Amino acid sequence: DTGVSQDPRHKITKRGQNVTFRCDPISEHNRLYWYRQTLGQGPEFLTYFQNEAQLEKSRLLSDRFSAERPKGSFSTLEIQRTEQGDSAMYLCASSFPHGQLEVTDTQYFGPGTRLTVL
């Protein structure tokens, strides 16, 4: 069990540029979640996948945000035309709710990607 990994750990970009973050979940986990965490706040849910299906995306912050999980393994989160307000920590989590209620499954979090938009 190598844990959830995220790449890059830090990203500095200029306003208007596109950025893409990658998340590699724990290998057998079929659920993958994206959250955003701003300074002084708790994580805010963005979207989640079960295998390759994106089951909830209404919480994505705007149409500039999109996520994919094409083969049901790793996932990418893309932000187009970045704005300074997008500066935050982007967290990924994964789970495999075997024997648990899905709504209370144990989500394992990665270390996050810190985005700074200048």
Place this chain on the structure above:
Amino acid sequence: AQSVTQLGSHVSVSEGALVLLRCNYSSSVPPYLFWYVQYPNQGLQLLLKYTSAATLVKGINGFEAEFKKSETSFHLTKPSAHMSDAAEYFCAVTFSGNTPRVFGKGTRLSVIA
């Protein structure tokens, strides 16, 4: 709308003292509740969760929390603080139907030697 409120953005205790981190939830339906810990430069780690099986929930690292419906609370406690407990702690809530977890703003715990 579902929400949690964590009272106190920063709590400071002496090593060996009781740790009490407060969380109150707002809900019209039975909630599921969680406590997470976040160490610097690390991801969130689940400490414990309430899933309606028992009101007193024991978690990792000696932490426990008690669900009190009458007080809409789920406070986190530890009898004796260790230096290694210094971190950010988050309370979260969800409900049935795959609603996303809603996190509180967090409480930073400092432990003084």
